[in-house]
Amino acid sequence: MKKSDITREKLLSAATNSFCAQSYSNVSLRMIAKQAGVDVALVSRYFGGKRGLFEAMLEVAFDWPEMAAGGDPVAVAIAKYTKPDATDAHMSVIRMIIVNGADPEVGDLLRARLRTMLIDPMLDRMGGPAAAPNLAMFIAATLGAAMVRHTLRLPGMADVSAEEYGAQLRHMIDAALAYEGKQ
Amino acid sequence: MKKSDITREKLLSAATNSFCAQSYSNVSLRMIAKQAGVDVALVSRYFGGKRGLFEAMLEVAFDWPEMAAGGDPVAVAIAKYTKPDATDAHMSVIRMIIVNGADPEVGDLLRARLRTMLIDPMLDRMGGPAAAPNLAMFIAATLGAAMVRHTLRLPGMADVSAEEYGAQLRHMIDAALAYEGKQ
């Protein structure tokens, strides 16, 4: 393994941490570099700039090995986010989407990668475009619940055990998957 | 009406527009001032700085006259966000919460005002803390759906008529209100 790959990896790891915690604009390359123990200039050298680093980070964040393995994507996501022992690492991608989805500078990038790397493959395995509303509602429930519990910290969802939160989330997800549009 | 109040109003209105569209860090006082047709320095004069302007904007954003009128808060919110003719103005508060909720500089402010001005009064009218999970899930559904439709623009929810979106949102809200915790 080349020396530069190690540096690249350190930067990528620090970038993942930062971009999952704060929005693109709120994260500075100098913070990332400091966290990685590396000089700022190397970001431009190895990733072509801030946007390139963000894009590289998206690539690993949306690369779900469980998906490539071929399981039911919804089951995978449910297992990821409703298990009582769901770690913060599991939550990080969700948080990253919440925090960066509306950013004008990288929003398009995020949407595009999310579509091609997660949404479209999921839809394929769920039986085609007919499942789109259910998948969308499923994601809405997951994102909304994460936002209420971890970001807004509202009573009834934030001051509750992981089991109870899992039950609430499952309830919403079941509703999302049970939805049938106007026929 | 004093002249300065008009200026204050112009700044407040421009700030509302901006903070509903972009996050606190992504909005600059110079943009707001330009949109308001006013000098930048007046922000510091009349609101004490950027944070003061944001706080003043929160105060009007969370001041729902329908709530003060005494109606059922959930019914009010449902009417606001699931009617087919829900305008972007109705969506603006939702979008503002999504965009600014995770900001490290104003997140605490946002959470506090949201609690005292909307959540707590709503809970009171819903019969006390027992309704907290339902209210939290209701808000999760509303925020999540808005995020999926307007920010992430996922298929199945974004490429769909307002009526269909309203039906989907109603479905999720019904599930949220029907939830009963472990007894």
Added chain:
DNA sequence: GGGACTTGTCAACGGGTGTTGACAAATTGG
């Protein structure tokens, strides 16, 4: 071992930010 290439360091740059204070213009009140 010495030349070629890779990797790291550092300082500087132009640009944008929020905030401040001095000063001009306008408005108000006696």
Added chain:
DNA sequence: CCAATTTGTCAACACCCGTTGACAAGTCCC
């Protein structure tokens, strides 16, 4: 009508940002 207060204008400030280029240190291969 003039003095006092309010309101607006402008330039400057210190700070942080992402990016660049020159240069030193280290590494590898012939």
